[in-house]
Structures are given as structure tokens and as C-alpha cells.
Amino acid sequence: MTKTLPPPLFLKIDELKCQGHNRCYLICPELFDVDDFGMAKLLSNNPIPDNLMEKAQLAVQNCPEFAISITDSSS
Ligand code: SF4
Structure with a gap:
């Protein structure tokens, strides 16, 4: 019997919702960075x-603006 792997999951940031609290970066600097204006960006797609x-x-649970999501779509 072959075991099916779960689909890869991706982070998304809604730039319109992000208010630059930087909690995501503090929680997980391995995945998040902040730009010169303090807004979150992903280090990788x-x-x-x-x-x-x-x-x-x-990071998703601690974003006060609900700007971060985890999805199975890379686009
Ligand atoms: S915690 Fe949310 S609102 Fe704050 S910088 Fe990160 S994505 Fe933006």
C-alpha cells in the first residue's frame, strides 16, 4: 500500500490587512521579515x-489583523 503525502502548505500575507505589528517576525524570523515601513513580508514562496x-x-494565530493565512495554493 502506498502512503499519500499531505499537500504542501504555503503562507500568505494580505498586504491590505497588515498593519505592521511585527508579531509574525518576532514569532518566526525564519519565515517572515519586515520591510522598511515595518510591514510583513515572506522570506520565501x-x-x-x-x-x-x-x-x-x-504566527497566524497571533496576527491581530488576521492578515496571515496558510493555504495549499502557491499562487
Ligand atoms: S503580525 Fe500581522 S499585522 Fe503584524 S506585521 Fe505580521 S502580518 Fe502584519
């Missing part, structure tokens, strides 16, 4: 590595 999934979920 690659799938979230397994070892950082818990921190990515924490």
Missing part, C-alpha cells in the same frame, strides 16, 4: 518546512 509548521501556525 516555498512550502512551509515541516520543522517550522508549528511556528507558522503560531
Whole structure:
């Protein structure tokens, strides 16, 4: 029996919602950065590595603007 792998998951930031609290960066600097105006940006468009999934979920839960999501779509 072959085991199916779960689909890769990606982070998304809604730039219209982000207010630059920087919590995401403080929680997970491995995946997030902030620009010169303090707004969040992703360091990569690659799938979230397994070892950082818990921190990515924490960032989603701690964004006060609900600007971060995890999706199975890379676009
Ligand atoms: S925590 Fe949310 S609002 Fe704050 S910088 Fe990150 S994405 Fe933007």
C-alpha cells in the first residue's frame, strides 16, 4: 500500500490587512521579515518546512489583523 503525502502548505500575507505589528517576525524570523515601513513580508514562496509548521501556525494565530493565512495554493 502506498502512503499519500499531505499537500504542501504555503503562507500568505494580505498586504491590505497588515498593519505592521511585527508579531509574525518576532514569532518566526525564519519565515517572515519586515520591510522598511515595518510591514510583513515572506522570506520565501516555498512550502512551509515541516520543522517550522508549528511556528507558522503560531504566527497566524497571533496576527491581530488576521492578515496571515496558510493555504495549499502557491499562487
Ligand atoms: S503580525 Fe500581522 S499585522 Fe503584524 S506585521 Fe505580521 S502580518 Fe502584519
